[in-house]
Amino acid sequence: xxxxxxxxxxxxxxxxxxxxxxxxxxxxxxxxxxxxxxxxxxxxxxxxxxxxxxxxxxxxxxxxxxxxxxxxxxxxxxxxxxxxxxxxxxxxxxxxxxxxxxxxxxxxxxxxxxxxxxxxxxxxxxxxxxxxxxxxxxxxxxxxxxxxxxxxxxxxxxxxxxxxxxxxxxxxxxxxxxxxxxxxxxxxxxxxxxxxxxxxxxxxxxxxxxxxxxxxxxxxxxxxxxxxxxxxxxxxxxxxxxxxxxxxxxxxxxxxxxxxxxxxxxxxxxxxxxxxxxxxxxxxxxxxxxxxxxxxxxxxxxxxxxxxxxxxxxxxxxxxxxxxxxxxxxxxxxxxxxxxxxxxxxxxxxxxxxxxxxxxxxxxxxxxxxxxxxxxxxxxxxxxxxxxxxxxxxxxxxxxxxxxxxxxxxxxxxxxxxxxxxxxxxxxxxxxxxxxxxxxxxxxxxxxxxxxxxxx
Amino acid sequence: xxxxxxxxxxxxxxxxxxxxxxxxxxxxxxxxxxxxxxxxxxxxxxxxxxxxxxxxxxxxxxxxxxxxxxxxxxxxxxxxxxxxxxxxxxxxxxxxxxxxxxxxxxxxxxxxxxxxxxxxxxxxxxxxxxxxxxxxxxxxxxxxxxxxxxxxxxxxxxxxxxxxxxxxxxxxxxxxxxxxxxxxxxxxxxxxxxxxxxxxxxxxxxxxxxxxxxxxxxxxxxxxxxxxxxxxxxxxxxxxxxxxxxxxxxxxxxxxxxxxxxxxxxxxxxxxxxxxxxxxxxxxxxxxxxxxxxxxxxxxxxxxxxxxxxxxxxxxxxxxxxxxxxxxxxxxxxxxxxxxxxxxxxxxxxxxxxxxxxxxxxxxxxxxxxxxxxxxxxxxxxxxxxxxxxxxxxxxxxxxxxxxxxxxxxxxxxxxxxxxxxxxxxxxxxxxxxxxxxxxxxxxxxxxxxxxxxxx
Numbered sequence: 051x052x053x054x055x056x057x058x059x060x061x062x063x064x065x066x067x068x069x070x071x072x073x074x075x076x077x078x079x080x081x082x083x084x085x086x087x088x089x090x091x092x093x094x095x096x097x098x099x100x101x102x103x104x105x106x107x108x109x110x111x112x113x114x115x116x117x118x119x120x121x122x123x124x125x126x127x128x129x130x131x132x133x134x135x136x137x138x139x140x141x142x143x144x145x146x147x148x149x150x151x152x153x154x155x156x157x158x159x160x161x162x163x164x165x166x167x168x169x170x171x172x173x174x175x176x177x178x179x180x181x182x183x184x185x186x187x188x189x190x191x192x193x194x195x196x197x198x199x200x201x202x203x204x205x206x207x208x209x210x211x212x213x214x215x216x217x218x219x220x221x222x223x224x225x226x227x228x229x230x231x232x233x234x235x236x237x238x239x240x241x242x243x244x245x246x247x248x249x250x251x252x253x254x255x256x257x258x259x260x261x262x263x264x265x266x267x268x269x270x271x272x273x274x275x276x277x278x279x280x281x282x283x284x285x286x287x288x289x290x291x292x293x294x295x296x297x298x299x300x301x302x303x304x305x306x307x308x309x310x311x312x313x314x315x316x317x318x319x320x321x322x323x324x325x326x327x328x329x330x331x332x333x334x335x336x337x338x339x340x341x342x343x344x345x346x347x348x349x350x351x352x353x354x355x356x357x358x359x360x361x362x363x364x365x366x367x368x369x370x371x372x373x374x375x376x377x378x379x380x381x382x383x384x385x386x387x388x389x390x391x392x393x394x395x396x397x398x399x400x401x402x403x404x405x406x407x408x409x410x411x412x413x414x415x416x417x418x419x420x421x422x423x424x425x426x427x428x429x430x431x432x433x434x435x436x437x438x439x440x441x442x443x444x445x446x447x448x449x450x451x452x453x454x455x456x457x458x459x460x461x462x463x464x465x466x467x468x469x470x471x472x473x474x475x476x477x478x479x480x481x482x483x484x485x486x487x488x489x490x491x492x493x494x495x496x497x498x499x500x501x502x503x504x505x506x
Numbered sequence: 507x508x509x510x511x512x513x514x515x516x517x518x519x520x521x522x523x524x525x526x527x528x529x530x531x532x533x534x535x536x537x538x539x540x541x542x543x544x545x546x547x548x549x550x551x552x553x554x555x556x557x558x559x560x561x562x563x564x565x566x567x568x569x570x571x572x573x574x575x576x577x578x579x580x581x582x583x584x585x586x587x588x589x590x591x592x593x594x595x596x597x598x599x600x601x602x603x604x605x606x607x608x609x610x611x612x613x614x615x616x617x618x619x620x621x622x623x624x625x626x627x628x629x630x631x632x633x634x635x636x637x638x639x640x641x642x643x644x645x646x647x648x649x650x651x652x653x654x655x656x657x658x659x660x661x662x663x664x665x666x667x668x669x670x671x672x673x674x675x676x677x678x679x680x681x682x683x684x685x686x687x688x689x690x691x692x693x694x695x696x697x698x699x700x701x702x703x704x705x706x707x708x709x710x711x712x713x714x715x716x717x718x719x720x721x722x723x724x725x726x727x728x729x730x731x732x733x734x735x736x737x738x739x740x741x742x743x744x745x746x747x748x749x750x751x752x753x754x755x756x757x758x759x760x761x762x763x764x765x766x767x768x769x770x771x772x773x774x775x776x777x778x779x780x781x782x783x784x785x786x787x788x789x790x791x792x793x794x795x796x797x798x799x800x801x802x803x804x805x806x807x808x809x810x811x812x813x814x815x816x817x818x819x820x821x822x823x824x825x826x827x828x829x830x831x832x833x834x835x836x837x838x839x840x841x842x843x844x845x846x847x848x849x850x851x852x853x854x855x856x857x858x859x860x861x862x863x864x865x866x867x868x869x870x871x872x873x874x875x876x877x878x879x880x881x882x883x884x885x886x887x888x889x890x891x892x893x894x895x896x897x898x899x900x901x902x903x904x905x906x907x908x909x910x911x912x913x914x915x916x917x918x919x920x921x922x923x924x925x926x927x928x929x930x931x932x933x934x935x936x937x938x939x940x941x942x943x944x945x946x947x948x949x950x951x952x953x954x955x956x957x958x959x960x961x962x
Binding site (some may be wrong): 374 | 536537538539559597598600601604606629661662663703705707713714715716717718719720721722723724726727728729730732733736737739740741745761774779783784785786787788789791792793797800801805806808809810811812813814815816817819820821822823824825826829830831832833836859860861862863869870904905906907930933934935936937
């Protein structure tokens with residue numbers, strides 16, 4: 051890549067980091083109504099910085115929930131168009147007591163930047179902005195046409211951006227999308243993600259008696275909403291982690307042998323994974339499948355949270371009237387979210403214990419996504435990444451879900467380059483989320499380099 | 507009974523109710539550390555009113571947790587001694603949003619007094635104080651010797667009073683204990699309770715990964731503390747409500763045929779019970795046992811509350827690191843709490859799923875209690891109750907637990923008269939707990955009448 055762009059990034063390091071910190075200080079928690087104004091502030095901050103970088107037609111677009119930010123630069127006729135996507139919203143920071151430093155006061159420690167959103171996704175999204183700034187500053191123009199679409203609902207299902215993409219295919223027309231919301235397989239290893247799991251996120255509410263009852267007086271005759279929900283949830287999976295919903299595995303497409311083989315070549319130690327990342331007494335999951343298969347290519351079901359009855363300190367002898375749980379399923383190719391939802395609802399209905407009434411609410415739904423690694427843009431990206439880190443690029447999947455990638459494929463007909471600079475121990479969605487500061491700069495330079503190469 | 511005592515109660519009705527309301531306004535929630543000073547205030551209030559009623563040697567006794575109140579009047583030589591017990595502490599009021607009027611602002615509606623503790627047990631305990639006041643006011647003395655022992659930890663296991671009874675048998679020496687903390691089988695039906703279930707109350711904590719993990723990245727390989735706890739809890743009972751802990755039914759003594767027959771003569775409608783009291787879509791519990799057997803004479807297991815992971819509004823895709831549940835078992839004759847605890851802990855250990863670590867904490871433990879209905883004091887009580895309400899007294903059991911009754915038997919060698927004036931729909935431990943105001947006055951008069959008869 052050009053020395054000029056490297057020099058520019060080097061000589062603007064501190065400012066580029068300070069700007070990111072300013073964005074991280076805004077607690078733009080999209081799921082929390084009390085943070086609505088923070089979410090709006092984050093959107094405006096991103097819009098301002100896109101303008102400052104030299105982007106044009108900058109818009110903060112109101113939606114039913116949180117605003118979208120759009121910007122473009124379209125003065126490279128005959129060159130391809132890249133649609134840069136990212137999100138400025140973050141997960142809630144709780145449990146707060148487990149953070150070593152405040153989640154919304156970004157703190158440097160041991161070469162990392164700690165704070166909610168550092169890697170997911172403010173830090174990575176902002177690399178795109180700084181890459182464009184760098185190219186504009188150095189050349190006074192961009193090597194390709196660029197569009198930005200930054201959303202604020204990624205952590206809550208991304209409904210508004212999905213609707214916007216569906217309704218504005220002409221405006222968003224591009225040759226490829228570029229997303230930095232994934233991780234490098236290992237430090238220093240250029241990684242492109244070519245598969246993402248889908249997600250169906252639900253909330254199950256169970257109701258037993260009409261009010262909390264005295265467990266002495268009624269215990270033995272009255273249904274217990276918490277226990278009823280517990281019984282139901284326990285029926286959703288067997289002890290090996292198989293999902294019991296009938297038909298759920300029918301449409302699962304196993305990975306091709308070549309892809310499975312490439313996973314086997316990745317450096318991986320189950321012991322290290324257990325110790326450094328998971329930290330439980332053992333790993334779990336379906337027997338007969340590797341950790342890669344279990345987390346990348348198999349559907350899973352998780353209970354994210356449960357609440358009901360008395361949970362204060364001490365003892366209260368009630369039979370609870372109501373309980374609620376958050377339950378999601380990760381989907382893989384070729385599972386259809388609508389089919390999964392229907393089967394799940396039917397099974398919950400059948401598995402609901404006597405005396406209990408349940409309701410399933412669907413909070414979000416999106417299918418799994420696969421990108422063709424032989425697409426020309428992916429090829430350029432893999433080469434650019436490899437050149438920058440001086441190491442061959444590996445192709446992996448992620449167990450997580452980025453629904454927008456499916457929307458880009460469906461409505462714009464384009465593939466997405468998932469070029470992530472996070473690291474496996476970044477603690478996404480956890481306390482003490484971090485982003486390696488060097489990766490932030492490497493990301494800016496790599497994206498600039500990719501755009502240069504793609505414009506050749 | 508004497509006209510004079512009736513007249514005294516009649517002409518002091520409003521004051522007697524106002525005093526009770528004042529006591530009810532003190533939020534003496536014994537399980538909540540933030541209510542410690544309220545608990546102390548309630549103890550002092552009871553002590554002051556005992557003194558005002560004419561009792562002597564009034565003491566507020568400091569303990570490791572909440573104070574005991576003691577008082578006596580011992581000037582009836584040759585007459586028996588009655589030990590009046592009750593509790594001034596109450597259950598937490600949550601869920602607050604379900605109360606029609608504030609839990610600690612007692613409110614009269616349709617002949618009832620609504621508020622936390624109205625029937626359990628402030629209202630019923632205070633009847634004893636007012637009965638003694640009445641007799642002292644009318645006769646200048648009492649027909650029997652009387653001791654009062656009122657505690658503030660009944661709703662949290664009653665450790666301090668148990669210790670005090672064990673250590674002070676001479677001071678508390680009596681012929682019979684009198685407790686009003688149970689209910690009448692039906693309105694207008696004099697009822698003595700001769701059986702109580704025991705209770706073992708536990709808290710189970712489950713730990714999975716070392717921190718909350720991203721469910722996309724780790725789902726399929728990492729254990730989930732909430733789901734692990736759910737799997738464990740579901741194994742504690744089968745679909746019929748049988749407890750799966752090995753050996754738990756070994757020492758269960760079935761009720762005698764005569765007692766079972768007396769239960770069959772009680773007016774009872776399952777439909778009415780379901781509709782008016784439980785309010786679920788159906789009753790549950792062990793097949794082959796009547797509702798009376800299931801709630802009075804069979805051990806049961808309940809989950810009182812559960813918490814873990816994300817339960818805010820919206821979606822958060824975490825694999826939770828930790829979860830906790832409150833679990834109790836009601837015991838019947840002749841189950842031994844220590845044996846039950848050992849079996850329960852062992853079973854939890856065995857039933858804990860792979861990848862999860864659990865810890866069981868015992869919050870309280872007490873055995874079931876049976877009182878001999880042929881004891882002379884019980885006989886006098888049954889007759890006095892019957893005369894006052896002009897209806898035969900019935901003998902029932904309660905599914906609840908009053909551990910002090912076991913302590914009186916063990917350390918003082920005396921039976922307990924469980925003479926309750928609550929009604930089945932009083933909503934103990936629930937929102938909108940109430941006490942029928944007429945029953946408050948009837949209770950005062952009945953207790954006074956019993957003391958008169960017992961002194962003959």
